[in-house]
Amino acid sequence: MNISEFVLQNEVPVRLGFFFGTFAVMAVWEVLAPRRQRVLSRTVRWLNNLGLVFLNSFVLRLLFPAAAVGMAAFTTEQGWGLFNYYDVPAAVAILASIVAMDFVIYLQHVMVHAVPALWRLHRVHHADVDFDVTTGARFHPLEIILSMLIKFATIVVLGPPVVAVVIFEVVLNATAMFNHSNIRIPKALDRVVRWLLVTPDMHRVHHSVEDDEANSNFGFNLPWWDRLFGTYRDQPRAGHEGMTIGIHTYRQPKLVAWLPGMLVLPFIGRITGYAINRREWSGQDEG
Ligand SMILES: [Zn+2]
Ligand SMILES: [Zn+2]
Structure with missing residues (x-):
């Protein structure tokens, strides 16, 4: 059995182990060195945010049982994608694949902010009025499906080694929990770490109610x-x-903290000044 077959066969326990391990570390860290005071109770938010995470895992397993790793194994078998066409050293292929997949996630993230639907x-993800380790995995099931389809397309074009996809999935999962956590990191340390990794202070800016x-x-x-x-952007204006x-417009706990509200949130209200073709020079409120 080669390494790819091994990780492929043990992908689920490896991922679950990293998920719960990182989650536990960040949760304890949040208790020991919190950055902000909570707006809503931890019990309500965690129950519902984690409920959504559970629902998403179920939906993903149902729709895409082989997941991204299975797709990578398939493209390798078929000889599809850049890294299956060209003979590149394994280390280069792994590293380049991880960086390329992260770039696609960045572009996808810009896109979901710009396109109204x-x-x-x-x-x-943004309606959470608090920002903690559970926010990192809180996405609508339809966005999770969209992300998986974009990941599949990326894998078909890129042909990354299977190991690269496993590493990427595990690392992305862990960093998403890390950079959403409500932890205090000394400013000097944060400044160094954020040259290599998105830190909680860096990503928190993105969760501000302010449009810019x-x-x-x-x-x-x-x-x-x-x-x-x-x-x-370095820091939020208000600190x-x-x-x-x-x-701004969605702050009722029923909509932003409870699971049924989160599931219907995409289908209610109007999109005004936020998305790309709704912006005006005068500036409107986000909706
Ligand atoms: Zn966002
Ligand atoms: Zn976020």
């Missing part, structure tokens, strides 16, 4: 895309303790 879906701040720091893993493409997290 997709912003409706992505609003569920929410349209910054789209990166999930690597912080370089925001700096390279001009979407980087991390003073800023408001969430969306």
Whole structure:
């Protein structure tokens, strides 16, 4: 059995182990060194945010039992994609694949903010009025399906080694929990870490109710895309303790904290000044 077959066969326990391990570390860290005071009770938010995570895992397993790793194994078998056409050293193929997949996630994230119908879906992630380890995995099931289809397309074009996809899935999962967590990292340390990895302070800016701040720091893993493409913003104007997290127009706990509300949130209300073709020079409120 080669390494690809091994990780392919043990993908689920490996991923679950990393998920619960990272979750536990971040949850304890949030208790020991919190960054902000909570708006809503932890019990309500965690029950519902994690309920949504559970529902999403179920939907994904049902629709795409082989997931991204299965798709990578398939493209390798078929000889599809860049890295299956060209003979590149394994280390280069793995590293380049991870960086390329992260870039696609960045572009996807910009897209779901700009396109009105997709912003409706992505609003569920932003409507959380708090920002903690459970926010990192809180996405509407339809956005999760869209993400998986984009990932499949990326894998078909790229032909990444199976190991690269496993590493990417595990790392992305862990960094998403890390950079959404309500933890205090000393400013000097944060400044160094954010050259390599999106930190909680960097991503929190993206969860601001202010439109210009929410349209910054789209990166999930690597912080370089925001700096390279001009979407980087250092800190929120009101400071991390003073800023408001969430969306201006949706703050009722029933809609933003309870699972049934999160599931219907994409289908209600109008999109006004937020999405790309709704902007006016005079400036309207986000909707
Ligand atoms: Zn976003
Ligand atoms: Zn986020």
